[in-house]
Amino acid sequence: MQLAGIRHRPESEDTAVLAAHQLQVRLQTARDDVAQVEILFADSYLWQEGTTALERRIMQPGLATQGNQYWQTTLTVPTNRVVYAFLITDTTGATVGYGEGGFFDDVATNWQTVGNYFHMPYMHVSDAELPPAWVKETVWYQIFPERFANGVRQNDPANVQPWGAGRVHRDSFYGGDLPGITAHLDDLAALGVNGLYLCPIFTSPSNHKYDTIDHFEIDPHFGTKADFQALVDGAHARGMRVMLDAVFNHFGEQSPQWQDVIKNGEQSRFADWFHIHGWPVGRDPKTKRLNYETFATGAAMPKVNTQNPAVQAYLIDVTKYWIEQFGIDAWRFDVADEVDHGFWRALCGALRAIKPDVYLLGESWHSSQSLVGNGQFNAVMNYPLTQPILALFNGQLNPEDYVGKTNLELMMYRQPNQQAMFNALDTHDTPRLLTTLHGQLTKFKSALTLLMLLPGSPCIYYGTEVAMAGGADPDNRRCMNWQPDEQEQQVRQFVTRLIKFRRQQADFLATSQLTWTIDGHCLILTRTDVEQTIQGRFNLGTQAVSAGSDASPILTAGVAADEVAPGGFELTVV
Template sequence: MNTAAVYHRTDSEYAFLYGDRDHLRLRLRTAAGDVKKVSLLYGNFVEGSYTHWYDGDGSAMQKYLSSDYFDYWTATIEEPIGHLPAYGFLVEDFSDNQYLYGDRGLVIDSPSARSDVATNYFRLPYMHEIDRVMSPEWVKKTIWYQIFPDRFSDGNHDNDSKVTKDWSDNQPSSQDFYGGDLQGIINHLDDLADLGINGIYLTPIFKSPSNHKYNTSDYLEIDPTFGDKNVFKKLVDAVHAHGMKIMLDAVFNHGGDESAQWQDVLRNGQKSIFADWFVIHDFPIHFHETELAYRPDKNYESFAFTKDMPKWNTANPEVQDYLIGAAAYWTKEFQIDAWRLDVANEVDHHFWRQFRSKIKSINPEVFIVGEIWHSAGPWLNGDQMDSVMNYGLTSDVNHYFVDQDITASQLVSQYNDRLMNYRDQTNEAMFNLLDSHDTMRIKTRAKGNMNLVKSAFAFLFLQPGTPDIYYGSEYGMAGKEDPDCRRPMVWDKQQQDLNMYDFMKRLIALRHDNWQILSEGKIFWDKVPVENRLLA
């Protein structure tokens, strides 16, 4: 047996409370095809020395998902929270060798190894409800629709920027404004409801000089080209009246260079009361309005080394109060249902713990989604985020269905490893998407082949998680990378792909009818010919 491949980690995605408070779910990883049987020995630590729960054959674990390298075994225990679980794995290879795997590692199974309750079992000493990793239940039932407000619908010409591009011009530059706003979204909520959407995700709407608004000037104001607090209140109320949820985008890694705080630092240097709000290596700051983003002498931290998005010093309690206070304000005063956290991976864990604690104290049903493109385990242990944007799945799906450069078994292998990176309830809350304002649109990636696009969407909607549609995908919108993926919404009926709309509407209905089994059910893969590019 491949003994060095056997892996378990307690109090992690390998051992966690799931679903009802009484369920403990355990996983064990072994080398693929290497192990015949895994059984679980499980009991109460204190009682072990006299009840000998570790005698016998244990209970068989299920070989659940597999990948090219690994088999993942799973078992669910129904045991009240508050007992004192100890557990070990009996691992049997194809030569009938049996090992006991516990807190001391792998040992040859023997009565003496088993009876050593104090040392040879994993411990999850006491299962506390307050430490349970959980997301709001409504998330699993939600189909999201991502809106880039400047490009969705212009409902009020009075708030337009001085120069706006004509809506029919579908070649945006990175600097263009189109006049889209919150009123435009309100005007189209009936349409989104018709499609079956019940979650609206808006990229940033707070005051900012850019069209994308990821360089926030003021976290407590709606950008005037989008509307004001009154129209935003109207939007939230209308969203809720449609039975939908609303998610805002918070950019807490960095601010914009037009913020009052950064401007004060530029003016007053080290003497600014905001000097410690940013990550500045020395003064005076090397900042020149007119220069390019990358400068060898830049002496402050910023997003992606650009000059105009200075990084917040989120370790400073004043900054924590300002940013988390702003999120609390919108959550409390405007009944926001969810937060998408921009560049969440570059902000410290300490900050996110405080953020979660504050927001969930206002409303425990708020959903928190981080923008993290790589494996995000350290943020998903219940103390920070509920979910992340699942770009890993995006990549797998695109490679298999669209680029067609991986096989079905590669897709399954990669995706299974990915699923086993997180607790099941985290998978059930994953923010699943095929494209966004940060990527090429899937139709363009598929070179216009709508069958491939539909297959990819169908696969996405059958997975555990909460699926998302980037605005206009339902009408077959195309676009290369930013800024081309941010074209104005196609409202002209002549240009709408109504066949795609019909497909999307039926797919959404299917998901709504079956959300529970799709989200919480077990996954089984059937092998199908590669040329089908479909998996059951």
């Protein structure tokens, strides 16, 4: 038995309070090494008093990564108190016990020793920090406001270009605004999305608005607070939630706080709002390096000292203001992984106190267990889960490695948080999906379908529903094309059907069992519960394959004459 492959950490992603008296438990073992895992558990007080016996349950094999197998079960714990240990049997029949003190021999006296067991002293549902129930039912639509639609020309910037004209540059302005978004809410409702994620809308000199001047004001080129309220009200009337984007890692150089630092130097009342290592602020004459910290290496975005109580109070007030005054439903926080955890706990706690069902999302490009739960975010932007999908359909990952990497990410977080992860195949920070897949519409549709079958809260980037192209930033931020005869209408129809399917099956896709099968060059993803089975079959080879199901597929791409073309798929419900 490969003991080094066995791992369990209580009160981590390996245990999840799902509801009152319900505890999900996971165990990791080496892959292809273990034949069976039993969990033995009891209320420690009642067991030691002799009023109850140990219960035993065989755990089910779950997902497997490239090197490990996961085992899983859900325990019912009437008293909310439980101790538990694992009896592990390998493929040769050898057994070992595993608990808080490590491994122990499988003999009766060891199983009667409470010190050998992992302890869950008391299960508090409040400690579970369960994400809002509505999130797993949400299909998001991300909007880059400056490029979505120009609703009011009177607020256009002075240097505005004709809509969609010319090549997009980093300093291009086209006049997109909040009234433009409101005017197209019916289009979005028809598409089927029920969550709007808006990139920053606060005052800023740039088109992207990630260099904020004033967090309490709408950028005048985007409209007014009345315009924003109309947008929120219109979205809510159509059953859509609204998520704003906040940049608290850094401010823009034109912010009044930073300008005061430039003017007054060490005497500025905002001097300790930033990470400054020399005066006056600027470049060191010897090293030519900035003497203050910034986002990345850009001088125009000074990094904020979020450990300063005054900074914390200001930023918390910002987030509370837009919830209390305008009724927004969620916040996405930019560069969340570079901000201290103490601040995030203070902010998230303050927001949950005024809006218990607020969705709090952190931006991160890597696995981020330290940001999820523990008083912080419900979820993060799940690039480690979604980027392998792109590599899979571009032939950069074989199916076996794709499954291993994906399963590793699916096991990275507790199940309730995994249901709330923000899953997107393209965003304002990445090349567009169609361009990444080299214009291949069949693979484009397959990738979106695979995304919608995975746990999490999926997102469509504006224009993806009509197969907009675009390379790296700023080319991925082109103006939305609103001319129907210039849009890929068959793609929009496909995405509309796919979103409808996802929303109809949201609860099922959040909780059902997930299994992978590799059949030749086909990757098969199956989701199952006691009532139904949903299966997506994706042809990753270079030759057509026979259609693989007797059931009539509800959605396909690249399927004709009972064959699935390379890059195509069929989706069936049984």
